[in-house]
Every structure is written in C-alpha cells, then in structure tokens.
Amino acid sequence: MKRRLAILAAALTVALAGCSGTAGRPAQDVPRASGGGSAALFPVTVDDAFGTTTVPSAPRRVVTWGRGATDAAIALGVLPVAIPYQPGGAQGVLPWVRDAVEGMGAALPTVLPDTGTSVPYDAIRAARPDLILAPYSGLTEEQDTRLSAIAPVVAYPDQPWSTPWRDIVTITGRALGRPGKAREVLVGIDQEITRAREAHPEFAGLTLAAVQDTGTGLSVYPASAPRMQIMLDLGFRSAPSVQALGTDETASHTTLSHERLAELTSDVLVLYASDAAEAAAFLAAPSSQVMPQVTHGAVAELVGSDVVASVSPPTALSLTWGLDRTVHALAQAAAAAG
Structure with a gap:
C-alpha cells in the first residue's frame, strides 16, 4: 500500500x-x-x-x-x-x-x-x-x-x-x-573524530558516565544512547556503574534518584544542562557532594540547549560543530581525574 x-x-x-x-x-x-x-x-x-x-x-x-x-x-x-x-x-x-x-x-x-x-x-x-x-x-x-x-x-x-x-x-x-557523497561525508566526520582522539590519548580507557539533572533525579545514559556514541568514539568507555544500575540498553536513559548518586562512580562525569544556572545548581547541591567526580572537578559541563541538542543525537552537521567544545570540556575533566 x-x-x-x-x-x-x-x-x-x-x-x-x-x-x-x-x-x-x-x-x-x-x-x-x-x-x-x-x-x-x-x-x-x-x-x-x-x-x-x-x-x-x-x-x-x-x-x-x-x-x-x-x-x-x-x-x-x-x-x-x-x-x-x-x-x-x-x-x-x-x-x-x-x-x-x-x-x-x-x-x-x-x-x-x-x-x-x-x-x-x-x-x-x-x-x-x-x-x-x-x-x-x-x-x-x-x-x-x-x-x-x-x-x-x-x-x-x-x-x-x-x-x-x-x-x-x-x-x-x-x-x-x-x-557516494554519503560515504564521503561519513569518512570526513570519522577523520575529525580520529584527529580529536589522537590528540587526546589520555581519554583511552577512562570510564565515563553521562547525566542530566531533571530536578527529581538524574537521567543516566547507557552506552547505546546516541549522545554516548561520540564519547566512546573518542576513547572513553561507559562506566560499569551505569550497567550496574540495571539500565536497559534499548532505553534512551534510566532515572537515578538524588539519594543514590554515590552509586554512580566513574573517572569522568559528563553533565548536560540547558543553561549555566542548571549546571551550577547540580554541582553545588549537597546530594552531589557524595560523587568523587564532583568533588575532584572531573566533570565535563556541556551547557546550553544548542550544545545538548548537538549530541541528542549528533548529526552530519552538529557533530563537527560541537566537537571542539566537547573535547575541550572532556580534556579538562580528564585532567582533573588524573
């Protein structure tokens, strides 16, 4: 039909x-x-x-x-x-x-x-x-x-x-x-990702958890989530604590209450936030102080509705548009996790 x-x-x-x-x-x-x-x-x-x-x-x-x-x-x-x-x-x-x-x-x-x-x-x-x-x-x-x-x-x-x-x-x-043009576009993007990964060998093997605060808890993203793919391509690996939460790999995210934040351990924490105030509120909250990533400063803040949109999911245009700022934030977090 x-x-x-x-x-x-x-x-x-x-x-x-x-x-x-x-x-x-x-x-x-x-x-x-x-x-x-x-x-x-x-x-x-x-x-x-x-x-x-x-x-x-x-x-x-x-x-x-x-x-x-x-x-x-x-x-x-x-x-x-x-x-x-x-x-x-x-x-x-x-x-x-x-x-x-x-x-x-x-x-x-x-x-x-x-x-x-x-x-x-x-x-x-x-x-x-x-x-x-x-x-x-x-x-x-x-x-x-x-x-x-x-x-x-x-x-x-x-x-x-x-x-x-x-x-x-x-x-x-x-x-x-x-x-043919589609293949060329994909090759070009992969070359950009490879360039960034090779410029930051310290990313290789570091564990990472990616979250966004909803106000009532954290959305935690599994390795299969579209916004996680660029992190994995850069050399990070999804933290075992994410899988330990019982995250459904077919779901876009799982919800973790603020009372359980100590369970989410990783070398680096990626924090998505719609604006700077939202990010600051999470980092300053007493419930967040149980997270070593927060107390050590190993948090990559990806702030702004456009920045969040650029990886939710990434696209043929947005991935390279936001790649440099993403890599910069990850590099700072990785150095703090050192």
Missing part, C-alpha cells in the same frame, strides 16, 4: 507542476554537490518500518521531518524546501543548520509549524514535496500513510527515534541518489 501511494503521489506532484507552468523547477535555487543525484540511479527503493518506498526520480523538493534528516540532506548538498521546527535554535533553526545554509549562499528553508509530535500535513502539502525524509522520527503508521498520499516517505528502518546517526546519513544518501 505504501509503495502504491508513494508512486501515485509522485505522479500527482509532477502533474500539478506541469499545470502550474513550473515543472522541474524547485522553489529556490538549490546548490547541488558535484557528482551526486545521478539520474541513472533512479528509481531507487528504500525499505523502512512501514514497507518499501520508491523514489522515481531525483528529488527536487525535499521536506524533512524529525531529527537529523535536514542536516544529512544539507551535508549531501541538497537544501530542503521545508524543515521541522527544532527547539534550541533561533526561530526553530539550529545554529549548525543556519551556518551550513549561509555557507551554501542560500536562503533558509521554510520552517514547519511547531506542532510537537503531530504532523503539520497542510504545511507539508503546501511545500509541494516530491520526497519526505523522516529516518529519525516518531512517525506512526497512520501518519506515514497520510504523508505517503502527499509524496514518497522514507521513515526509520526499525524503531522510532532510534536510527544511528551514521545510518541517517546513509539512508538519506540512498533516497537522494547520492550514496
């Missing part, structure tokens, strides 16, 4: 474009990466959790939904015509996306309404997409079906909100007919 709806939607989009006298012309001049999006690669098919999607020809009007797809498309040289509102960014546009679009010499895409988990169907339809990318999202089957009546939809391959960031790049590259 999904495949049939997507093909019909694509045909309808072409027909409408022809009636309007703007067939084949995107809403704005979109910079294109050399050697990408070859017409010879189409049609392409992409399997996802809801079936198989066929993209009949090189997309010219891409709409993104969820997280990461906007960044992956831009990294591959394709500027979407509409993108989801993202908390933590000015007017719903995260800083690394804004920087990348400016670097392309283009205007910002239309930002879809901030509707939370609801899908703004009318706004997406108004963007006249020929492809909707949502490989890291919470789409339900009903939402996917309704969107497929507008344009072909590429959703997540397995579970909602769980696609690894590297897979987002690969899936996006396939859907856009740019698999």
